[in-house]
Amino acid sequence: MTLDSPTVTGNRGLVIEEPLIFEQGSPDKCGVDLPEPDDRPDRLGGVARSGPIGLPGLSEPEVVRHYTRLSQKNYAIDAGFYPLGSCTMKHNPRLNERMARLPGFADLHPFQPESTVQGALAAMGHLSDWLLGLTGMEAVALSPGAGAHGELCGMQAIRAALDARGADERRVVLVPDSAHGTNPATAALCGFQVRGIPGNDRGRVDVDAFKAALDDRVAAVMLTNPNTCGLFESDILELSTAVHEAGAYFYLDGANFNAIVGRVRIADLGADAMHINLHKTFSTPHGGGGPGAGPTVLSGALAPFAPLPHIVADGAGYRLVEHVEGDMQPFGRMKGFHGQFGVFVRALSYMMSMGVDGLRQASGDAVLNANYVMARLRETLTPSFEGPCMHEALFDDRFLKGTGVSTLDFAKAMIDEGFHPMTMYFPLVVHGAMLMEPTETESKESVDAFCDAVLALADKAKAGDAAFFTGAPRHTPRRRLDETKAARNPVLRWEPPAPAQAAE
Amino acid sequence: MRYLPLTDDDRRAMLARIGAASVDDLFRDVPPAAWTGPDGFDGLPPHATEMAVERQLSALAARNVAAGSVPSFLGAGAYRHHIPAAVDHLIQRGEFLTAYTPYQPEVSQGTLQYLFEFQTQVALITGMEVANASMYDAATGVAEAAAMACRITRRKHVLLSGGVHPHYRAVTESFLRYTDIETECLAPDPLGVEDLMGRVTAQTACVVVQNPDFYGNLADLSALAAECHAEGALLVVAVAEPVSLGLVTPPGAMGADIVVGEGHAIGSPLNFGGPGVGLFATRKKYVRHMPGRLAGETVDEEGRRGWVLTLSTREQHIRREKATSNICTNSGLIALAWTIHMTLLGEAGFTRLARLNHMKAVEMVEALERVPGLKVVPRHFFNEVMVRLPGQNAAGVVDALAERGVLAGVPLSRFYPTYPELADGLLLCATETTDTADIEALVSALTEVLR
Amino acid sequence: MSTLYFTEDHEWIAVDGDTATVGITDYAQKQLGDVVFVEVPEAGKTLAKGDEAAVIESVKAASEVYAPVSGAVIEGNADLADAPATVNESPMDDGWFFKMTLSDTSELDDLMDQEAYDSFVAGLD
Known part of the structure; x- marks a missing residue:
């Protein structure tokens, strides 16, 4: 397939080729005017830097243009439908951004005297109240930096509780085969051995196999609910009861809490710990890969082991507890300072906007949108499991069998149609997985347009037009990139060009 | 709800397509014992307008003292710089x-x-x-x-x-x-x-x-x-x-x-x-x-x-x-x-910013060295120093200065409350945002409190 | 003349007296795709049967190569560090991983010969 005629510059209208900053500017340019430093005797003790660093110099207009052009090479929720399963790409309200930038929040030093930061501590207190109210749990550790960090928090609390009990023999953690890869990585960091538990043909944990695996060496079970197949673990009460009867703890991976928020309280599921991705359920922006926040709610059994710092309501005000007090037995500290405060403010702004009724409506609409995607696609694509899904719809690649088109090819063709692809090849328990999460912030028109495109692509694949897919994407700033070359000979930074050799 | 695009008509049409009676029906895999109805979340408020949320959060923010609104010498791992x-x-x-x-x-x-x-x-x-x-x-x-x-x-x-x-x-x-x-x-x-x-x-x-x-x-x-x-x-x-x-x-x-x-x-x-x-x-x-x-x-x-x-x-x-x-x-x-x-700063801006920070700190240290009852500890430093206030509780001094409108650094007792030998220690930092008037305010408030 | 054995983890072991050469099979390299990194064991390392002996990474997957039998490493294939593609191009020859001594030749009895391995692979999807 030939593309339209190439331009003389390589630019294509709004998509403009942009060199690296190191290939622009000159050392005597600067985008910031700073006053002349005083000329006092230095106190560096002889460790002053010698020689140039090698940073480029650009003026402000050049810098603004550089990053604007880079931004135009990105897909984003602001620009279009982003049905990335298990990632929850919902709208990021701009009120949250404005609130986080109030000088009374943004310009606060973490070590100001408590009397000068009462509003900030109150904001953290209110966020805690929301998280505890929505989950019904005993305590919350706000400080984990993201989901995987929250998992670590919960699992370390479990390890601390086991140590306090003297349960040294409990070192096995059961993780379903469908789990996020972070679960086994986290369990290993806590000194646990991971044992897989199989799923059944309904896409859920096999209860019998699960119960058979529970013995007195089991420390905890890590379970995602709704699970990574987008299904509610309908036997969850039986599972959690069995976990507790076996003397183990129940860690719930809260990555998919957005499907049930305002409808199901985590305490009622028998959970001992669950992390909450504020950047998923509570709408804080993903920012191209962070920052997120992963506050972790804990049951009464684990609350004494929550890491520092704690926020404590104290009479009329709030206190930040940074050292052990009373009978608390924190396992330690997760993060510098007091956690992802800027993310807390954004999430709080969202919760206050939505209210408990709005959050309930949001989980309902998220599940409705996903089931609508399922209903529209189920005849043409191949759903992996029966029954209603939760917030995401899982398909496998059986519908592509014999077409010469893979899940990856299909995804790349969706990019050309103006959609971000769904999550691919995860969960691992189905072949060629396509996990679609529309979220509640998409209109029916938007979901319909997506379904129309997917159905048309599926027809095209079945009609035998494999080359259309294997050559996609064609309309992007770059076509498929050579990942093998990148990994075999990693180039991870810019290097100045070697001095020109003498002409041959 | 301003963040939710579906209308009631949309929801009805979609449920019909799905073949479900209601949205709650889609949650039928949730065991009844784990289900909470709309009135089951005591104490959590209903939705609010953008204007109302902005008003409430602004009120919370207003209860804090923004570091930039007063002379501030706080560092200890978090440094306040001017952001273009x-x-x-x-x-x-x-x-x-x-x-x-x-x-x-x-x-x-x-x-x-x-x-x-x-x-x-x-x-x-x-x-x-x-x-x-x-x-x-x-x-x-x-x-x-x-x-x-x-x-x-x-x-x-x-x-x-x-x-x-x-x-x-x-x-x-x-x-x-x-x-x-x-x-x-x-x-x-x-x-x-x-x-x-x-x-x-x-x-x-x-x-x-x-x-x-x-x-x-x-x-x-x-x-x-x-x-x-x-x-x-x-x-x-x-x-x-x-x-x-x-x-x-x-x-x-x-x-x-x-x-x-x-x-x-x-x-x-x-x-x-x-x-x-x-x-x-x-x-x-x-x-x-x-x-x-x-x-x-x-x-x-x-x-x-x-x-x-x-x-x-x-x-x-x-x-x-x-x-x-x-x-x-x-x-x-x-x-x-x-x-x-970093790109805005470039080679020239980054090196100048660093020099500016050091010179501000030298200016601050030169001023602090004239305060009776205070000893600057590091001989060589960049933009932050520990000082000792012999015979004083540094945390108390910080509180006293906060009352005088100066955020006078971070007391070491905040990190090491069980080390009495650090109780008189205080970390003070200067950056390009510190001006000479701030340093004068710090020195005069410290001189007054330490007297 | 060496004798060729195979494991269910898709490794081959060519035994010549009490020494052997170990690598991964053509089927394994196809499953992995473009190999981008290989870490082979150092000479002298003793391995029990089933120990992790080497690491192999493609763009999308990483896996361990296990010792098919017990013994001591004589030599790792140093060329693979700079040319991991050799594993794709010549899995049964130049793409070998390491040579080892055998401490217990009876362990070979548990392995498959060419014919058994071929039918094992044929039985996989």
Whole structure:
């Protein structure tokens, strides 16, 4: 397939080729005017830097243009439908951004005297109240930096509780085969051995196999609910009861809490710990890969082991507890300072906007949108499991069998149609997985347009037009990139060009 | 609900298509005992207008004293710098703000290219060969560096200097607590006199130091690096104030094997301490042991240069329990703010900013040295020093100065309440945002309180 | 003349007296896709049967190569560090991983011969 005629510059209208900053500017340019430093005797003790660093110099207009052009090479929720399963790409309200930038929040030093930061501590207190109210749990550790960090928090609390009990023999953690890869990585960091538990043909944990695996060496079970197949673990009460009867703890991976928020309280599921991705359920922006926040709610059994710092309501005000007090037995500290405060403010702004009724409506609409995607696609694509899904719809690649088109090819063709692809090849328990999460912030028109495109692509694949897919994407700033070359000979930074050799 | 586009008509039509009676019907897999009705969440308020939320949160914010509204000398790992207006404007472009991790490189070249530029800038200022695309913050970065050193050396003993930020120490101890790695934290060392060289052995995986250290002491680490290498150990250097690297010999040139920095001071406001961005750099030969994401250069099908996430087999979604780290999300947007601010500064601006900070600190120290009853501890420093207030409780002095409208630094008792010998210690920092009038206000308030 | 054995983890072992050469099969390299990194064991390392002996990474997957039998490593294939593609191009020859001594030749009895391995592979999807 030939593309339209190439331009003389390589630019294509709004998509403009942009060199690296190191290939622009000159050392005597600067985008910031700073006053002349005083000329006092230095106190560096002889460790002053010698020689140039090698940073480029650009003026402000050049810098603004550089990053604007880079931004135009990105897909984003602001620009279009982003049905990335298990990632929850919902709208990021701009009120949250404005609130986080109030000088009374943004310009606060973490070590100001408590009397000068009462509003900030109150904001953290209110966020805690929301998280505890929505989950019904005993305590919350706000400080984990993201989901995987929250998992670590919960699992370390479990390890601390086991140590306090003297349960040294409990070192096995059961993780379903469908789990996020972070679960086994986290369990290993806590000194646990991971044992897989199989799923059944309904896409859920096999209860019998699960119960058979529970013995007195089991420390905890890590379970995602709704699970990574987008299904509610309908036997969850039986599972959690069995976990507790076996003397183990129940860690719930809260990555998919957005499907049930305002409808199901985590305490009622028998959970001992669950992390909450504020950047998923509570709408804080993903920012191209962070920052997120992963506050972790804990049951009464684990609350004494929550890491520092704690926020404590104290009479009329709030206190930040940074050292052990009373009978608390924190396992330690997760993060510098007091956690992802800027993310807390954004999430709080969202919760206050939505209210408990709005959050309930949001989980309902998220599940409705996903089931609508399922209903529209189920005849043409191949759903992996029966029954209603939760917030995401899982398909496998059986519908592509014999077409010469893979899940990856299909995804790349969706990019050309103006959609971000769904999550691919995860969960691992189905072949060629396509996990679609529309979220509640998409209109029916938007979901319909997506379904129309997917159905048309599926027809095209079945009609035998494999080359259309294997050559996609064609309309992007770059076509498929050579990942093998990148990994075999990693180039991870810019290097100045070697001095020109003498002409041959 | 302004964030929810579906109308009741939409919902009815969609339910009809699905063949479900109601939205609640879609939740039929939830056991009744685990179901909570709309009235089951006591004490949580209903939805609110944008105007109402703004009013309530603004009222909360107004109860705080913004650091920039008064003379402020707070540092201790969080430094207040002036951020050019262009930074915040650019990071709020939706294409940056509302994108996911760049897993689809064809539609993520913007994020990938700035990460590649970020990695290069971090490597340059730290004097290292390679850097990753960021960690959560410096504290978690130090913890990951210690674990990485253990993987490389196949040793299990980590030695943490008493000059390292107490939060970095606590997070590292906590992170490694349940692994087979032993963490040895030396006592707080405000004078920079501990004997690290004498403690490095053939069992040591790494020595972790900070430069300038938590108390402001600036040191040449070359001899320590040589001693570590002679014993087969790695030297990990933490940098809490990245601006210092514009003026001070970088850790890489002193022989560091891994450099961890807290980047938030460049490009991001204080934000009450978070989110930050961990800078993480090392030698090229260790790159496969490095945690975190990496952007790498490659070409597309048409031979044009482009960028991808690479070496992802180190990561948890492939390696599961054998991953180099359990981290997934890191700090992309704060890394973007950092790299934009660094690009605006450039070579000339970054070195001048660093010199300006040092000169402000020298000015502050020269003024403090004239205050009776106060002793400046570090002889060599960048923009922060510990002072002693003999016979005084530093926390009380800070409170007294706060009442006089001066945020006079951070008392050491906040970190080490069980060390009475540190009760008179106070950390004071000056940056380019500090002016002479601020220093005069500090000195006169201190003189008054210490009288 | 060496004798060729196979494991269910798709490794081959060519035994010549009490020494052997170990690599991964053509089927394994096809499953992995483009190999981008290989870490082979150092000479002198002792391995029990089933120990992790080497690491192999493609763009999308990482896996361990296990010791098919017990013994000591004589030599790792140093060429693979700079040319991991050799594993794709010549898995049964130039793409070998390591040579080892055998401490217990009876362990070979548990392995498959060419014919058994071929039918094992044929039985996989």
